[in-house]
Amino acid sequence: MSKPERAFEIRRGAGRQATDHVRLDYEARFLRRKRLETATGRVVLVDLPETVSFEDGDALVLEGGGLVGVFAEDEPLLAISGPDLARLAWHIGNRHTPCRIEEDRLLIRDDHVLAAMLKGLGAQVRHVTEPFSPEGGAYGHGRTLGHSHGDDGHHHHEH
Numbered sequence: 379m380s381k382p383e384r385a386f387e388i389r390r391g392a393g394r395q396a397t398d399h400v401r402l403d404y405e406a407r408f409l410r411r412k413r414l415e416t417a418t419g420r421v422v423l424v425d426l427p428e429t430v431s432f433e434d435g436d437a438l439v440l441e442g443g444g445l446v447g448v449f450a451e452d453e454p455l456l457a458i459s460g461p462d463l464a465r466l467a468w469h470i471g472n473r474h475t476p477c478r479i480e481e482d483r484l485l486i487r488d489d490h491v492l493a494a495m496l497k498g499l500g501a502q503v504r505h506v507t508e509p510f511s512p513e514g515g516a517y518g519h520g521r522t523l524g525h526s527h528g529d530d531g532h533h534h535h536e537h
Contacts, residue, residue, distance in 0.1 A: 390436050396447035456492070476512035
């Protein structure tokens with residue numbers, strides 16, 4: 379096993395230039411300090427100055443040089459479609475639920491309570507397994523943080 383490498387910095391959108399990568403789900407891409415194992419078995423110790431929301435395709439900059447791409451892992455989602463997507467999106471947003479908005483569907487993390495509510499509003503809801511990269515919202519890079527929209531303690535989700 380090789381010696382752990384440290385990463386103190388993020389480079390937005392540089393994942394495709396990396397020689398190695400990690401795949402992380404939505405929750406795991408919100409990190410500050412974490413031990414990660416890459417696809418090739420390298421150990422990376424992430425130690426960022428603040429908690430960061432990684433977007434699919436960002437990269438960690440290794441202390442000794444080099445990049446490790448960070449990509450979205452497949453996870454259980456709900457694909458929502460229906461005749462009035464804007465109305466359905468409003469109801470999802472009203473519950474501060476992260477959502478990916480596409481032309482013909484909305485994607486949210488699998489949640490049986492929201493699925494029932496959306497079906498009650500006339501939506502078609504399908505279970506899918508895909509990478510999840512929701513809209514960032516007006517106040518955060520890739521995160522929906524609730525009403526205060528600031529440094530409100532949500533950074534305690536370190537893993």
